[in-house]
Amino acid sequence: MTSPRPVWQEPYVEVLRHGLAHRSVGWQQQGDVEQVSDALIHKNVFKIRGTIAATNYMRIPRDVVQGTYGLGLTGRYVYIQLRRVRDLPLLLHMDLVTSKKTTLRFSLSSMYTALRSTGTVLRVPLQLNKSWTTVVIDMVELLACHTFNDYCRENYRCLKAVTCCAAMNLRNVFISSTLYTTETLPVALALPVAYAAQGGPYVWLSLPADEMKNHAASHRKTPTKARQRNESDFEEVEDTTSETEFFVMLDSQSDHKNTPLSQVLITSPLQENQNLRLPLPPGNL
Known part of the structure; x- marks a missing residue:
């Protein structure tokens, strides 16, 4: 079960517009990021270039405030409209908070070939072609795919932060408690009909796929004590969130260029004294 959904979050929240419109939320960009008009759909999009996520x-x-729920968006389904840039890798991070106040991360990337849990991070393969794609993520079902028993049994509470990394064209990110289809998607959120009329193919991708669920079920394990979240470090926050007032939290990021994925070694503060091997480190969760 998810937390009660604030009325203002119905029927959906456009995450990008929400960050741009409210200073208390804000957004941060780094590197080669600009807003351009996409030649295929003739809409303004964020173009994130580069090879280093x-x-x-x-x-x-925009900011990181420890001990809060960040965005606090409680919708179950996250919709991301994007297009891959050539054959360059792309990466998406979604940080969430569970009912036990555990901070976890879903990392979706074209570099991953199989679902894998690494500490508090669930790595999810995201194989896309060069067409405009709407990725639909069921946060509850994806959390259940975590291969650590203690984490997969926790309930999804809210989305804390979203990070979109190179390389992609990003049109929209929105979250809702409603599971839309290509036919029921609100007009304001749908990709332009003109593009489809000209033969431009749209892709509708739902996660997790059945094979991910089967893989997770066959690889369940129990995390060590050092990997478990210390709930005393998470401050209890009174639920006084309004549309214009938010506390936010997102970890910083790092990357290891020209280093084999199997050799990237980092230590995360939430897993003290535990060395975790990650392709793209989650930073300071």
Whole structure:
């Protein structure tokens, strides 16, 4: 079960517009990020270029405040409209908070070939072609795919932060408690009909796929004590969130260029004294 959904979050929240419109939320960009008109759909999009995810990205919210729920968006389904740039890798981070106040991260990337849990991070393969794609993420079902028993049994509470890294064209990110289809998607959120009329193919991708669920079920394990979240470090925050007032939290990012993925070694503060091997480190969760 998810937390009660504030009325203002119905029927959906456009995450990018929300960050741009409210100073208390804000957004941060770094590196080669600009707003351009996409030649295919003739809409304004954010073009994130580059090959290093840690230095070319945009994230919402802007700031990091430890001990809060960040964006606090409680919708179950996250919709991301994007297009891959050539054959360059792309990366998406979604930080969430569970009912036990555990901070976890979903990392979706074209560099991953299989679902894998690494500490508090769930790495999700995201294989896209060069067409405009709407990625639909069921946060509850994806959390259940975590291969650590203690984490997959926790309930999804809210989306804390979103980070979109190179390389991609990003049109929109929105979150809702409603599972839309290509036919029921609100007109304001749908990709332009003119593009489809000209033969431009749209892709509708739902996650997690059935094979991910089967893979997770066959690889369940129990995390060590050092990997478990210390709930005393998470401050209890009174639910007084309004549309214009938010506290935000998102970890910083880093990257290891020209280093084999299997050799990238980092230590995350939430897993003290535990060395974790990650392709793109989650930063200071």
